[in-house]
């Protein structure tokens with residue numbers, strides 16, 4: 527097995543600078559690293575990761591290594607690897623497997639390279655690593671202490687596995703930390719999805735009709751930031767309460783069948799399949815831009831779009847033009863994969879510091895609880911979440927208040943009333 531598989535090891539110098547740049551924005555995670563250096567929570571443990579190979583992920587990888595872990599990483603998306611960062615990690619002796627633009631076959635080859643290291647701990651983003659282990663390498667499961675999962679889609683898949691009794695080791699749903707989904711999904715996707723669209727298209731948002739498909743944590747952020755740039759934001763939802771939230775936040779809510787006729791830009795963030803599909807493409811405006819920021823590339827039915835198109839060409843990096851029989855042109859960003867990672871650099875480092883503090887502390891928790899946890903999906907305690915928020919506040923130099931003794935007593939009692 528090759529020690530690493532990267533596009534070009536000569537890119538390592540720029541990758542190292544990018545990692546240093548990310549570090550300079552991730553001091554909360556660096557504070558955890560400092561403690562890990564002393565306490566060595568992962569001494570003797572092998573950690574296998576399938577994450578987007580970005581400069582921020584590199585800071586996490588080096589934190590786990592500093593904590594005594596032996597780390598192997600594969601990318602969790604064929605288009606998200608930052609090749610210079612991968613090269614820099616390889617140069618540091620990390621077993622890194624990923625190239626921007628890798629094929630689906632290579633994608634699974636790289637995941638299998640991580641599995642081949644026989645990890646004690648797994649770190650996943652989307653559950654492909656966990657499902658590959660369960661489907662094709664079940665013999666490894668007895669030596670696995672536990673795993674962590676980064677994103678909503680992965681947690682949904684893990685809960686489905688747990689429900690049918692298929693999940694055979696404990697996995698921490700890092701996404702369920704408040705300091706993850708209310709920050710990363712909301713502020714992170716809100717900014718970086720637009721960053722991806724702008725890098726792919728350089729269009730003006732002001733005055734455009736932007737359709738946000740799905741008003742969850744990611745969709746809320748994307749809708750807010752689009753409005754901030756002057757777009758008229760339309761929202762589609764299938765959940766009654768979230769549709770109401772969108773209305774009360776000041777957005778127009780309508781069915782996708784109507785929205786397709788009005789949108790200049792469509793951004794899918796549902797974690798669901800074919801939310802924009804065959805019957806919709808022909809009704810769209812000429813020049814409409816379609817992107818996805820949900821985990822998998824299944825939200826826009828690209829196979830149908832391809833079958834409808836009489837011509838297809840790469841317009842510019844991360845932007846493909848599809849010409850329909852009517853002559854109408856539609857533009858798809860980042861091949862329908864996460865636009866913020868395919869066309870830009872993913873979330874800002876400040877945001878990933880929150881998420882990866884959660885990953886680091888979840889892995890430490892699993893290592894400490896070795897042998898004591900049952901298979902299933904675990905949510906970290908409120909104390910861990912609060913500790914991450916405290917670290918972030920300290921990193922930002924922000925001071926908050928604390929309860930007085932009188933207030934603590936008041937909040938824990940029931941006798942005092944009108």
Ligand SMILES: NC(=O)c1ccc[n+]([C@@H]2O[C@H](COP(=O)([O-])OP(=O)(O)OC[C@H]3O[C@@H](n4cnc5c(N)ncnc54)[C@H](O)[C@@H]3O)[C@@H](O)[C@H]2O)c1
Pocket residue numbers: 677678679680707710711715739740741742743744745762763764765768795796797798801819820821822864865866873
């Ligand atoms: N791009 C990124 O960097 C990034 C970051 C975090 C999460 N994600 C991914 O983004 C997706 C959304 O995550 P989230 O945390 O916002 O999830 P969420 O569950 O909070 O929100 C998804 C929303 O989509 C709605 N929905 C489902 N099917 C729909 C349909 N057919 N039409 C309209 N709405 C529909 C749901 O009702 C829900 O409100 C997931 O796949 C997640 O893994 C991406």
